[in-house]
Amino acid sequence: MQRYWAGTLNEIDKLLAKKKYYVFLAIEIAICILMLILDKLFARASDGFITFGAADLSLMMLTFFIHVYIPLIIFMASCDAFSSEYNDGTVKAILIRPVTRLKVYLSKITSVMLLALGYLAALFLTTVTLELLFGEGLRSFWVSVGAYILDIVPLFVLLLMAVLMNQLAKSSSLTMFLLILVYVLLTVLGIFIPQLSGLLFTGYAQWHNLWLGQTIPFWPMIAKIGLLAGYATIFMSGGYYLFERREF
């Protein structure tokens, strides 16, 4: 385990050595502030008639960030952790150390997931702070907490898919392009063919909607959990198989 954690720490260090992740974090916070300002301006101009729903800013922003922004961060970070290192040969710096490929693979996944969680935590803290300072207080604090925690599940499945794709494409830019393309296609497919939505893992991005604010039908929920677990297993085992067989 010591070497798994050493690897995870190293991967986090490498990701945080890249300035773009700080810039994207600043943009994330700026979007939240901008949204609040726009909401206030529109509400004032229309005597409260037009509002973006910023009273529940944390939940409103979660919808946008969980569908668009954080998936992009996950795609970018997975490319940095895998395909970029294949391209420039730096992955060899790890593979010649006394650590198994399974631990290398898991430590890279863990680090990207922790980065995504960092973005999610920053989003939560920013929106909750803004709600406290400029909103109507924390009306749905615990619902927000639950939603943020629950939405980690589909993000993890998405990350495993991104890591699998990284084992297939040859360059990091091509991988990034393919990831965006596949993600958009699956999302659009889920919108235009509602019957498919329940079968695609991208249809569960707002996982919290299935759990919060309603009585949970037991068997359908078990089926949905099983579906996501199935996707996660396929992505994880397929990705690891390709990583293990890869030659450098």
Add this chain to the structure above:
Amino acid sequence: MEKILEVTGLTKLYRNGRGASNISLTLERGDVVGLLGPNGSGKTTTMKAIVGLVHADSGTVKIFGHDVEEDFEKAMDRVGCLIEAPSLYEYMTAAANLRLASRYYPGVTKKRIEDVLKLVRLDKYKKDRVGRFSLGMKQRLGLALAFLSEPELLILDEPANGLDIEGIVEIREIILRLAREKNITFLISSHIAAEIEKTCNKVAVLHEGEMLSFDTMEDALARYPTLEDYYLDKVRNKRGPLVL
């Protein structure tokens, strides 16, 4: 003598037919073994298969008695290596590159990082980003990364690559000193016979993926005036005399 590395019938052929075929060699503690051969002779492929960067088609590799395919961590625990170009994170400093590697070895301290930087004369540049380094400096840092964990077996692929004359001599002296004083075992590849002759006590000649010979330097030089003559004789025996 304790067997440090045992390679038996190692074969790794790529789709283009190149690679290494049926390589067998044994390194005992304190040996400095040179793999001598031209580009494309299978030196790097052999080294990559030894450290698990490529999977062998057949044959076995045991390091300190542990099979590389089956017990990778134990096999590689006391191994340092530099294969092909040094694998460096160019957006990080020299010290940061060493710090990342050090985390895999609980015994490696900050002082050890300072020591290896001094050993390869990069201590003045430890806070500089590697992306700004010259080829020679990168090679020195690659060697520092190989030396970092105080390994008992060092596998160095063309260690003099990119170094100036002074640098080549320094690296040779470091290798000889570590072998003599700390009884460290080395497997070194080079296409320069004179370099192998000055550094190693055993030599294996590789040509077109095959190992043509494996002798002690003493035996090789007892029969031929230089290692270059020894090498040329082995190669000519295999492919026949050169026709002009």
